[in-house]
Amino acid sequence: MAHHADPPQPATFRAAPALSGTAAIPGDKSISHRSLMLSALAVGESRVEGLLEGEDVLATAAAMQAMGAHIARDDTGAWRISGVGVGGLLQPATALDMGNSGTSTRLLMGLLSSHALTATFIGDASLSKRPMGRVIDPLSLMGAEFTASPGGRLPLTLRGICPAVPIEYRLPVASAQVKSAILLAGLNAPGITRVIEPIPTRDHSERMLRGFGADLTVETQVDGARIISLTGEAELSPRHIIVPGDPSSAAFPVVAALLAPGSKVTVTNVGLNPTRAGLFDLLRDMGGSIEVTNARDVGGEPVGDLVVTASTLRGVEPDPARAPSMIDEYPVAFIAAAMAQGRSIFRGLEELRVKESDRIATMATGLRLIGAQVEELEDGLIIDGTGGDPLPGGGPIATKLDHRIAMSFAIAGLVSRNGVEIDDMRPVATSFPGFIGLLRGLGAVA
Ligand SMILES: O=C(O)C1=C[C@@H](OP(=O)(O)O)[C@@H](O)[C@H](O)C1
Numbered sequence: 091m092a093h094h095a096d097p098p099q100p101a102t103f104r105a106a107p108a109l110s111g112t113a114a115i116p117g118d119k120s121i122s123h124r125s126l127m128l129s130a131l132a133v134g135e136s137r138v139e140g141l142l143e144g145e146d147v148l149a150t151a152a153a154m155q156a157m158g159a160h161i162a163r164d165d166t167g168a169w170r171i172s173g174v175g176v177g178g179l180l181q182p183a184t185a186l187d188m189g190n191s192g193t194s195t196r197l198l199m200g201l202l203s204s205h206a207l208t209a210t211f212i213g214d215a216s217l218s219k220r221p222m223g224r225v226i227d228p229l230s231l232m233g234a235e236f237t238a239s240p241g242g243r244l245p246l247t248l249r250g251i252c253p254a255v256p257i258e259y260r261l262p263v264a265s266a267q268v269k270s271a272i273l274l275a276g277l278n279a280p281g282i283t284r285v286i287e288p289i290p291t292r293d294h295s296e297r298m299l300r301g302f303g304a305d306l307t308v309e310t311q312v313d314g315a316r317i318i319s320l321t322g323e324a325e326l327s328p329r330h331i332i333v334p335g336d337p338s339s340a341a342f343p344v345v346a347a348l349l350a351p352g353s354k355v356t357v358t359n360v361g362l363n364p365t366r367a368g369l370f371d372l373l374r375d376m377g378g379s380i381e382v383t384n385a386r387d388v389g390g391e392p393v394g395d396l397v398v399t400a401s402t403l404r405g406v407e408p409d410p411a412r413a414p415s416m417i418d419e420y421p422v423a424f425i426a427a428a429m430a431q432g433r434s435i436f437r438g439l440e441e442l443r444v445k446e447s448d449r450i451a452t453m454a455t456g457l458r459l460i461g462a463q464v465e466e467l468e469d470g471l472i473i474d475g476t477g478g479d480p481l482p483g484g485g486p487i488a489t490k491l492d493h494r495i496a497m498s499f500a501i502a503g504l505v506s507r508n509g510v511e512i513d514d515m516r517p518v519a520t521s522f523p524g525f526i527g528l529l530r531g532l533g534a535v536a
Pocket residue numbers: 119120121193264265266267268270292417418441
C-alpha cells in the first residue's frame with residue numbers, strides 16, 4: 091500500500107467560517123469490498139459503479155486479481171470484474187497484502203477457507219496488531235487450518251479445505267466481519283451454513299448475496315436475534331451494482347456542519363441502511379438538525395440526501411445496543427459530545443479497542459490534548475462538553491495509522507480556537523480519498 095513508504099503528512103486544521111454548499115462523498119467501503127469479492131465469484135462479467143477507490147478496497151481488488159479474477163476500471167470510471175465461479179479461486183503466487191484493512195483480511199480469510207489452497211496474509215503495523223482469533227475459531231470448525239503470529243495475529247497462513255464443513259455458529263462478538271467471513275466460507279461448502287447474531291450488525295453481505303442469486307434466508311426472533319441461513323455450493327450470477335455513498339464518510343461533513351456556527355450543508359447520496367445510520371439518529375437525539383430529502387432505493391440499499399443545519403447539541407447517554415449501527419462513527423461522535431451542553435456517557439464500546447487503533451485510548455488522549463474534558467473507562471468515555479464554545483485546540487494528535495482518528499481531529503480543528511495539529515494525514519487514503527477537497531468545497535479549509 092502506498093502509505094507504507096511515504097513520509098508522514100502532518101497538517102493543521104484551523105477555525106472555519108460557516109460551512110455551506112453541497113458535498114458528495116465516496117462510495118461505501120463495506121459494499122465496495124463485497125462487490126469485488128462477490129463479482130469475482132460470479133460466472134461472467136459484473137459492473138460496479140461508484141466503487142470506493144480507497145487503499146482498503148484496492149487491497150481487496152489486488153487480492154481477487156491474484157486469485158484469478160479479471161478486474162479493470164473502464165473509462166467511465168466503472169469497474170468490470172470477470173469472476174471465476176464459486177470454488178474457482180486460484181492459489182495466489184505471493185502473500186496477500188491487506189494493508190490497513192480489517193474487512194479485507196477477515197472476509198477473505200472466510201472466502202479462502204473453503205477453497206483447497208494455501209495463502210499468507212500480511213498487513214501494516216496497525217493491522218498486524220488486530221485480533222484474528224474471532225474468525226480463526228469458526229473457520230477452523232469448518233475445517234480450515236491456520237498458522238498465526240502470537241495472539242492470533244498477522245502475518246498468518248491459511249490452509250483452506252474443499253469440501254469445507256458447514257456450521258451453525260452463534261456470534262460471540264457483534265461483528266459483521268465475522269458473520270460475513272462465515273457466510274463467504276459457506277458459499278462453497280455443501281449444505282446449510284447458519285450464523286446467529288444476537289445483536290444485529292450491518293447486513294450488506296446478506297442483501298448482496300441474495301442479489302447475486304444465493305439462497306439465503308433471514309429469520310428475526312422475538313428477542314431481536316437474527317438467524318441467517320445460506321445454502322452452499324451456490325452459483326452466483328453477475329450483477330450491475332451501484333454503490334451508495336458511505337455514511338461513515340458522510341459522518342465528518344455532517345458533524346462539521348452541526349458544530350460550525352451558521353453552517354448549512356447538503357451531503358448527497360448517503361447510504362441510510364438502518365444497520366449503518368446510528369450516528370445520524372444519535373445526533374438528532376442530541377438536538378442536531380439533520381433532514382433527509384430525496385429518499386430512494388439504490389441497488390437494494392436505502393439512500394438519501396442529508397440537509398444539515400448548525401445546531402446546539404445536548405449531551406447523551408446512548409444505548410450500547412445501538413453500537414454496531416455506528417461502530418466506526420464513535421470517534422467523530424466524541425468530537426460532537428466534546429462541544430455539546432452537559433455530559434455524555436458512552437459505554438459498552440470495548441470493540442473500539444481493537445480497531446485500526448485503540449479508539450477509546452487514542453480519542454481520550456487526543457481530546458485531552460485539545461482541551462476537552464474526558465474520562466476514560468474500560469468500555470467507553472465520559473465527556474463533559476463545552477456547551478457550544480470552541481475547543482481550545484493544540485496537538486500534535488497521534489493518529490496511530492487510524493484514518494478515523496485523523497479525520498475526527500481534522501473536524502475538531504475546524505471548530506477550535508487555536509487549530510488542531512495532526513501528525514499524519516496519510517491514513518485518510520484508506521477510506522476517504524478526497525477528504526480535504528470535500529472540506530475545501532464547503533469553505534472549511536484554504
Ligand atoms: O463488515 C464490514 O464491512 C465492517 C464491519 C465493522 O467491523 P466489525 O465486524 O469488526 O465490527 C466495521 O468496523 C468495519 O469498518 C467494516
